[in-house]
Amino acid sequence: MENAAIISLEARMELIKLRMVYLLSGLAGGLFNPYLTTLFVHQGVGAEVVGALMSIGTLLSILVQPVWGMLVDRYRQTKLVLILSISVPACLSFFYSFKYFLVIVMVYILSIVFQATQSPIADSYAVSAARKARTSYGSIRMMGSLGTALGGYAAGFYLSKFGITQLWMPFLVLSLAGAVTVLSLPRTTENNATTISLSQGLKELLGNRLFVMFLVACFFVNQTLTAYNSFFVLAFQDAGGSYSMVGTALLLASLTNIPSMLLAAKILRRIGYERTLLLAAFFYALRWAIQWLFPIPVVMIGIQVLHGLSFGLFYVAAVEYVANAAGKKMQATGQSVFNMVFSGLGGIVGNLLNGYLYSTGGPQVMYLACTVSALIGAGMLYWINRIARVSPNL
Incomplete structure (x- = not known):
């Protein structure tokens, strides 16, 4: 539990902003991600092709995650990479509304390249911020779970009134709100490039x-x-x-x-x-x-x-x-x-x-x-x- 008498105002504000980032990202992901395969099928991609595409995406995320991590540790650009990992897939989601197989595949692959690093980079940021604020990482991460639960529940209501090809709109708005919140985070945890x-x-x-x-x-x-x-x-x-x-x-x-x-x-x-x-x-x-x-x-x-x-x-x-x-x-x-x-x-x-x-x-x-x-x-x-x-x- 945070000790307000000792913790600096900057540390407390960083904690609040990070919790908001996890909440907004959870809302966006909970609303959009569970329906991505359904969206692909709706756009004419066969179920067997969707399965193969998802497997390729998972394999690609395995390959790019350590590369992103090493680049962040080398050049100390945690905030920039986190913003890109949230905003790029959100902006690209608009193109899922086009019924062109090649466009859908290219957008999905490019989204995976950026999105794969969101969780580990956010977690490394959150662990550092939690220790500065003398609280737990779990008190930050739980906002992501809350957002995911609420986002998944809200998606049902949204899809009852709008088509699945319009699901990108709330996903984009919530994601960009999260990216803007990341932009307001301090750079105090980012030092000069490491010599290692x-x-x-x-x-x-x-x-x-x-x-x-x-x-x-x-x-x-x-x-x-x-x-x-x-x-x-x-x-x-x-x-x-x-x-x-x-x-x-x-x-x-x-x-x-x-x-x-x-x-x-x-x-x-x-x-x-x-x-x-x-x-x-x-x-x-x-x-x-x-x-x-x-x-x-x-x-x-x-x-x-x-x-x-x-x-x-x-x-x-x-x-x-x-x-x-x-x-x-x-x-x-x-x-x-x-x-x-x-x-x-x-x-x-x-x-x-x-x-x-x-x-x-x-x-x-x-x-x-x-x-x-x-x-x-x-x-x-x-x-x-x-x-x-x-x-x-x-």
Whole structure:
């Protein structure tokens, strides 16, 4: 909790502005991103082509994230890159309203190049600002979850009155409002270009044995999240649930991130990074195990309260862990490498694996495999916790 008697006015204002950035970005993304595939199909792009395009986009985001991160760490242009990552995809979204396949593909690819860096760069900025203001990263990041929940809910009302090809308009307005807010942030966290070699810095980061093990554990844990992001609606319908009930479940899941991210700082201070990650990984496994054992719509809705305790808690703890491991000069690079594994590789492998398991064995086989994968990740995190306690400098 911020201490107004000690924290400078500049630090407090930076905190407020960053929370607004996350809220506006969350509103924009929650309103637009879930309907992007539907928009592509509406514009005449085949469903199979959309799937391939999304996979290419995910792969591209993996490749460009560490490049952006290293450029930011080298030239200290955090604010400029963050503005570009928000405003460029927003401005390009207008061209999705044209029914030209080549235009849609080019706009999507270019948007990915810029948008891929938004989350890791914003996170590196937020971690720095939170420490200056003596508060938690989670108290900033939770505004993004709130925005995503509200944006997704508002999109339904918007689309009931306007066509899906007009969805770019509120997305553009909200995104540009976020970019303007970033523009007002101070440059106090940006110093002169660092003298450290980019290859040397990345080599040092990946030379940390515990950090690499942490990345592998994150992969095993988060690849299971595609069972929710990509296949929950299908699994819920297979269990007899309706579309209206699906909306309730998705809203509940998004909202549970807010208290989890607010409480994350207290949990991290009490039990540390490694144990918090282990606890969240356990909630991942518990979440999938219950859906494996009890494929009942009411249970599947209620179990979404674990979304915050699994994803929300894990993500905040992981970002803080990376910030601590990367050090001041490699913040953006560290967060980019983490996102590359956590969201990028985890998303690609998770979608392929869980899609195969769902099609061949049904949702119960998928949820069983996710339980096992989360437990493997938890086991690795337990080992990391033991090593860290014995040799904290590794």
